[in-house]
Amino acid sequence: MTLGTKNQDRHSFYLNMGPQHPSTHGVLRVLLEMEGEYILEPEPVIGYGHRMQEKIGESLTWNAFMPNTARIDYLSALMYNHGYVGLIERMTGIEAPRRAEYIRVITSELNRIASHLLWLGAFLLDLGAFTPIMYTFDDREQILDILEDVTGSRLTYCYYRVGGVSRDVDGTFVEGTRAFIRRLRSRFPMYDDLVTNNIIFIKRVKDIAQFTPDMAMRYGATGPILRSTGIGYDIRRNEPYSVYPEFDFDIPVGTTGDCMDVYLVRVREMEQSLRIIEQALDSLPEGPCMTKVPRRLKLPQGDASFSVEAARGELSYYLVSDGSDVPYRLKIRPPSFSNLSLLPELCRNMLLSDLVMALGALDLVIPEIDR
Template sequence: MLESDFQKKNRFFLNMGPQHPSTHGVLLIVLEMSGEYVLDPQPVLGFIHRMHEKMAESRPCQSFMPNTARMDYVCALPYNHGYVSLVERKAGIEVPRRAEYIRVITSELNRVASHLLWLGAYLLDLGAFTPILYGFDDREHILDILEDITGSRLTYCYYRFGGVNQDIDDKFVDSTRAFIKRLRKRFVIYEKLVTKNIIFIKRTENIGIVSPDMALRYGMTGPNLRGSGIAYDVRKNEPYSIYPEFDFEVPVGEQGDCLDRYMVRVREMEQSLRIIEQALDRLPEGPVRAKVPKNIKLSPGDCNFAVEAARGELSYYLVGDGTGVPYRLKVRVPSYSNLSCLPELGRGILLPDLVSILGSFDLVIPEMDR
């Protein structure tokens, strides 16, 4: 099918993006095509590079906190979490247990919000208009809950070195419990509307198969890796914060197609709800912020901290030189590695399948460009 003479002669280039409905941001993919078949997709990045890492190296480490939320604005709290934990590890700050509980609860809520947004956006890529509004409806509840305690709806700056900014109240606990109840009911609707839809299954099953070997070769992480059947989750394999105390599963797929990646995310939402429930049940009393010196000194030497963001493993790597300003900060973001397998995966497929695959990777472009 691929290398007939006709197709060799009739190749052309198609610029998909930077403004295209299904690249979800300013991502350009240069497609070499023959008819509707994609022969060679090449992603081009860098349209919204904002030098976040350089910014981190030119100011005290506290001032970098708001920037962490601007990288992945869909799931910002794990980004906060990674950065504060990194500096705490570097500066040797102990965090009160209540603060860790609050961090886990809010991070998991944010993860559910991110997956809900992804679910809607993915179905929009496949041409179904309605699920995105259902997803937004549910996500809105999470944003309201988080807004009450963090003060912002999307780009949070809630965690602090040594704790969190503000304690949670009874209203937060009640509305979170009510939301969990509601979302479990809504999962039934999603299952009827999306998961069991024959057109949806036809558009995702056996499409974009990422073998476990290929996923490891490209350094894929998160639900994309777990969709290929490898049960790697930073929360389990490299536990941080208080995750080892909770009982949750790591859902994995079977063959690594788009449907598996979809199923992994859907099941992950349920696991996140379980973690939140357990954390709410065991929420300890106490302070939410430790005493931290005003000028944090980052000791010489390097330090790494990885967390599980909604899209995969996010790790911060910091080199200190004894002052309060990091000498070097490197952020390893999941979307960048997840996208990198596209040229291999997208060879010889149809354009609609490419859209389906791109959507199933759950890319956030500002995170890749930083």
């Protein structure tokens, strides 16, 4: 946190990593004070992609803001949808039909897997392993096809509605999703052989960038990096929303909080997401997927908060209403913002090549930080 105050008694120099560095995965700049190959002080510089989403949120009616939610974190768009409709439903007392809640859980978990698959490929690409991303994109492509059929988009979904979802799913969706579950399960052993047990991979990630529970608490870190330290905190379990309490799933945790544990937590999370999807498909209720919602619905005066577990951690919406249909204030708390803010403490005195691993483990989506 000392931009421009160079360490006088050491022979240090500055290095800019980004804003166009391939491993920052977005327009993130890390200003590094270096001594040789070692980092004395890394300072993330953010805001390059700032779009003032919160201001837009208080300029449009609550309904018109819906498409924007998908563009904050484009890799977990459905979970951003979910948090927003959950918040409005909480404020207005509208309840979505059970079938809609099941569809939300299935599609959200598919979206989570897609996000984790992209992360897996990109993380390994940062390491210098070019092959895995070809395989993970192949798998991810299947999810995009499935979701495109029901939502109409491939990335920035705007599928959930206050009171349900915009389109019902059909037999093709159910069959396609079941086929995908079988497919991905058969691919996990291959990923294990290709990556998890690879000695070069292990040497690069073991004991690198250790997160601790205390650090997580001080910075408000959530998501897989928190769970890699052994704390099994997941909003789906600890502050249940939607129909998540009806499913049987585990919260994978690590022990040491290094990059290897973060990797293992994310891979196991994909397996758990498959379990949730499978159970939801088995017990998918019949009935409508949308309830009647008045066209112009005013938000009652007061405030409310709603949190969901997005792919990178806790996403929290906080809305203050003055009784009209335009929010008075909409605060969006993205997980990566808090997760990235611990980077200086995490990476002090680290090798430059390991910083790439630490950034990869955080699974940053810069537009969600900049908003």
